[in-house]
């Protein structure tokens with residue numbers, strides 16, 4: 001019997017694993033592909049923490065609450081902003097090579113942050129620096145790391161999570177691992193949508209595993225669309241970081257005109273949902289599949305120094321970002337909601353924790369503030385180490401729970417992952433309405449009920465994507481308002497009665 005079974009090897013899995021191992025615990029970490037394959041590795045902009053002389057946790061808290069559009073839990077946000085600076089210092093001590101300026105940690109500003117508080121590494125390669133450093137740290141501990149091992153099910157005994165069933169992704173061999181604490185660190189679900197900045201491993205597995213085990217989920221309807229992913233024929237949905245706008249990049253429509261300043265006083269630095277919708281509307285108005293991001297007015301050497309990864313990636317497709325306009329469009333980016341946890345990462349299922357993008361701690365509310373997600377991982381991973389025994393603490397934010405049953409569906413399309421992604425993009429994407437959501441739910445339910453028992457990694461992922469798609473769509477249908485990242489054309493404004501979380505649970 002191990003102390004911890006950790007599922008996932010992004011920042012959440014690796015950071016938790018090294019904390020536990022260094023405290024003397026016996027840890028197994030399973031991850032479904034190579035260790036470094038995860039969302040973390042692609043993070044560009046950086047990690048937010050109020051460490052600057054002009055900054056304070058209170059200011060960081062205010063910005064986070066504003067971005068969360070009335071649904072960030074103030075108790076969770078206080079924990080994030082107050083404990084964040086100490087956790088970031090620990091990350092520095094672990095060896096993450098954050099960029100410096102004149103001997104001090106360099107801090108940049110991103111959209112909707114009122115101060116320069118974003119630490120970055122390698123210019124725009126923050127996630128890769130964190131992932132590589134933490135993988136190196138874990139390698140020097142006793143953690144038993146098992147790559148190419150898919151977690152397929154949480155093992156329950158008397159209602160308590162006691163282990164994980166696994167499938168070897170290379171041999172197809174089935175196995176099981178047991179531990180006192182099971183930690184889901186499985187990341188997001190960008191693969192739900194046709195256009196995404198997420199890698200292929202982001203298939204919502206953790207939400208599906210936790211749901212089937214009886215945990216509650218919430219806020220999936222607030223899936224965040226990043227305003228600016230590269231939109232170029234033949235190129236993947238590569239992210240063009242918010243920091244590019246933070247450093248002075250501007251958006252232009254097909255006529256070369258700026259358009260964000262008429263939509264929000266902060267123009268290109270408005271909250272993500274507003275910029276994403278502004279771009280989407282501009283694309284519809286001009287019948288185009290992209291707008292332009294322009295950094296040509298900035299000193300070329302500064303751009304290349306600050307954004308080497310973006311410059312290199314674009315150059316592969318013949319774009320010189322210091323001289324050419326960059327074609328960009330919104331793409332699915334971050335799973336704002338997830339498995340409900342308390343302030344110690346405990347889920348509703350005894351023995352089961354969730355940390356990182358898979359978790360819904362209350363921090364992000366209806367819209368995540370840029371660079372808060374990496375910070376949230378560090379803060380909650382540390383708190384998880386000192387979690388009291390179950391039951392999990394009661395909600396610190398108004399929450400109503402609903403038992404969701406999956407009725408029979410109707411829909412004629414045959415299932416494959418691309419059809420699911422297209423349906424989600426079209427009907428459950430940046431702009432939604434009741435009819436489109438209902439139609440999507442009917443088709444998803446029909447697919448779900450026709451799904452055979454999975455036997456391969458891809459089939460497990462498909463089943464997980466389907467389940468998470470149904471949960472997200474059901475929540476988006478119920479939430480009759482627009483708020484943060486959830487925008488409905490038939491309910492275009494926030495409504496006071498929806499100043500709460502909608503927790504979904506399955507019939508046990």
Ligand SMILES: Cc1cc2nc3c(=O)[nH]c(=O)nc-3n(C[C@H](O)[C@H](O)[C@H](O)COP(=O)(O)OP(=O)(O)OC[C@H]3O[C@@H](n4cnc5c(N)ncnc54)[C@H](O)[C@@H]3O)c2cc1C
Nearest residue numbers: 008009010012032038039040045046151187356357371374
């Ligand atoms: C392009 C991009 C840029 C970003 N930029 C920033 C930024 O600048 N700042 C910021 O704060 N956030 C940023 N984010 C968000 C942030 O990177 C993620 O929220 C964060 O890295 C999530 O970490 P995680 O450990 O929870 O998940 P991940 O890093 O995605 O790790 C999940 C792990 O779980 C494994 N896994 C999943 N399912 C299973 C299973 N069933 N069995 C076994 N293993 C499984 C995966 O293979 C992976 O190893 C960005 C995200 C993207 C995609």
